[in-house]
Amino acid sequence: MASSDQTVLQFTPSSTSFSAKVHPLVIFNICDCYVRRPDQAERVIGTLLGSVLPDGTVDIRNSYAVPHNESSDQVALDIDYHQNMLSSHQKVNPKEVIVGWFSTGFGVSGGSALIHDFYSREVRNPVHLTIDTEFKSEEASVKGFVSVSLSLEDQQLAAQFQEIPLDLRMVEAERVGFDILKTTTVDKLPNDLEGMEASMERLLALIDDVYNYVDDVVEGHVAPDNNIGRCIANSVASIPKLSPQAFDKLVNDSQQDQLLLLYLSSITRTQLSLAEKLNTAAQIL
Amino acid sequence: MANSTARSFLQVAVTEEVASPLRVVQIEGLVILKIIKHCKEFSPALVTGQLLGLDVGSVLEVTNCFPFPVREEDEEVEADGANYQLEMMRCLREVNVDNNTVGWYQSTLLGSYQTVELIETFMNYQLFPNLDKVVFLDDDIVIQRDLSPLWEIDLGGKVNGAVETCKGEDEWVMSKRFRNYFNFSHPLIAKNLDPDECAWAYGMNIFDLRAWRKKNIREAYHAWLKEENIKRCVCVIYDPSKSNQGVLALKALKLSDSFMELYRNNNFTGEKLREKNLSWVDIFEEIPIKVSNSALISAFMTELEADTPVTQCDYDRLQLSTNPFLEKNVEFLIECMDDLSMEQQKFQYYYRNLSRQQAQQQAWLQKRR
Known part of the structure; x- marks a missing residue:
């Protein structure tokens, strides 16, 4: 569209198309704000905080809701509140700056351009994140947009929201465990051993899968795939080759260290309670 | 009021x-x-x-x-x-x-x-x-005259004297009632206080501590x-x-409740501790x-969960290195032991002094008789 000589209608060259990374906390917070929204409000709007990584990816790490009033054709944002909250957040973490704004609902709506305009004054190229809390499309849709302005020579005509790819990988959430975050109530946090058990089970299941696959390939049930083969070879090779005796010795040694520590601490404890008993006896006398 | x-x-x-x-x-x-x-x-x-x-x-x-x-x-x-x-x-x-x-x-x-x-x-x-x-004067009060009459005011047996903040001309300052300060969503407060009761300015207060x-x-x-x-x-x-x-x-x-009570009354004597049967394990209670999670979040999480069978958590869990933990634990243990032996030395020193003083007291009493 913009290639002919007499360009009249053009997109101002936006910064190279970038992507955004959304941390799970942001989604959690937005959902919580939505649940707690005022009676008459249909959606919640708020500010996204984070940073821009060196490669241009926007790292969205935090968010807060901003109260707003919405009628058919205008949106009033509580700017004071926004500023207060921003300065509070910056006291805790000065590295987090405004990177955009969020709104619940499916995709971009009429008032979005106005709000986007406001945030464009705060930061260059804000990201607009929409979260479909009503599940209109019957799936959880989280979308990110940047605005590209459409101009006729010098005159600005419109702003177009262009969808950008979002990275929703949730490393932190994985660390916490989806089992805890996914269900509505968890009665008890898993302790060390239970967690270990679950991990071991999953590991064993994976090893079984690999076994079956290799067997199938050897027997000719499945067409061999060189890539998978290489991956398996790599992971097998990444384990140093140890003789069973050496491995036993390693495990036993570390276990002995731990037992020693356990012994030491229980001796200390015994010593302490003995001393306590003796002292109280001395006091009574 | x-x-x-x-x-x-x-x-x-x-x-x-x-x-x-x-x-x-x-x-x-x-x-x-x-x-x-x-x-x-x-x-x-x-x-x-x-x-x-x-x-x-x-x-x-x-x-x-x-x-x-x-x-x-x-x-x-x-x-x-x-x-x-x-x-x-x-x-x-x-x-x-x-x-x-x-x-x-x-x-x-x-x-x-x-x-x-x-x-x-x-x-x-x-x-x-x-x-x-x-x-009591707030740190943002500007004093313009002698405040000693304040001290002389007889509160008539009441505890607190202050300026009310609902009977004046200024619309902003004089509009403060209990509802502006207390959290009336709390059932205890809603039951016992009246949200329309006049509040008072805390900038200048007199308290009669006897009352x-x-x-x-x-x-x-x-x-x-x-x-x-x-x-x-x-x-x-x-x-x-x-x-x-x-x-x-x-x-x-x-x-724990029993520890809290002792702490509040500053009753850390051997007898009290024994009486309450309190030892180091009883100080904290783990709950x-x-x-x-709200249903909404649960829905989002189910939808957005990656479908790989292995998560970051598994990687972390299956790491073999435990040595830093052992090391740190030994360090803590040694530190605590050092502290303990210091305390014990102090304790013994105290007892030696005590018995010496008691002996002296006895001797003195003997002499006086």
Whole structure:
């Protein structure tokens, strides 16, 4: 569209198309704000905080809701509140700056351009994140947009929201465990051993899968795939080759260290309670 | 007016004494993520923050939290910190977040959280020395004349004298009633206080401490604190270093009731400790944590969960290295032993002195006879 000589209608060259990374906390917070929204409000709007990584990816790490009033054709944002909250957040973490704004609902709506305009004054190229809390499309849709302005020579005509790819990988959430975050109530946090058990089970299941696959390939049930083969070879090779005796010795040694520590601490404890008993006896006398 | 509220406070404190004990701390997933984010970003520095939520019978619901800025030694910054806290609470209230303080969270390093400071934070409440009257002035008051008549005012047996803030011309200043200050969403408060009661300015106050003592306000206040803060105060402890091993190292602690009582009365004698059967294991009580998520979040998480069979958590968990932990634990153990032997030496020294003094006293008494 913009290639002919007499360009009249053009997109101002936006910064190279970038992507955004959304941390799970942001989604959690937005959902919580939505649940707690005022009676008459249909959606919640708020500010996204984070940073821009060196490669241009926007790292969205935090968010807060901003109260707003919405009628058919205008949106009033509580700017004071926004500023207060921003300065509070910056006291805790000065590295987090405004990177955009969020709104619940499916995709971009009429008032979005106005709000986007406001945030464009705060930061260059804000990201607009929409979260479909009503599940209109019957799936959880989280979308990110940047605005590209459409101009006729010098005159600005419109702003177009262009969808950008979002990275929703949730490393932190994985660390916490989806089992805890996914269900509505968890009665008890898993302790060390239970967690270990679950991990071991999953590991064993994976090893079984690999076994079956290799067997199938050897027997000719499945067409061999060189890539998978290489991956398996790599992971097998990444384990140093140890003789069973050496491995036993390693495990036993570390276990002995731990037992020693356990012994030491229980001796200390015994010593302490003995001393306590003796002292109280001395006091009574 | 102060008089009447004081009485009702007291009555309330007496009637509400029997509260069901705290059994479960119910934390929202949001709070867990927020705590983890804050603690991790600043690790290995130790950070704290405030927990907000609701106290429902034997369950303490933690529904939100906010971080405290890293503390600096500067006094000005400290005042700033208090402002920050108020500001944050106000802001969160505006977006309908529960704004009752229910405790605080802090990060720890390899489990070394049981410190004297922790106990002191738990017990940060004591009331004033031996005075009969107090004139209290806020730090932003400009004094324009001699204030000694204030001291002479006879309060007629009432405890607190102050300027009311609802009977004047200024629309902004003179519009403050109880509803502006108290959290009337709390059932106890809604039941006992009138939201339309006139509030008073705290910039300039006189307190008659004799009347104060007569009315047992201190006990009422303590009962309230016990009810509101101390008894229902939990500390959530998170260990980022342990979480790198794939364990969600989250703990909710509170001080045990019997320890709290001893501490408040400063009764740390051998007999008392024995009487209450209190030892080091009984200082803190760990409360089981329950996690809850709103249905909306649960739906999102189910939808957005990656479908790989292996998660980051598994990688972390299956790491073999335990040596740093062992090392650190031995270090802590040695440190504690050193402390202990120091204390024991002091103790012995004290006893030797004591017996020497007693012998001297005996000798002196003998001589006098």
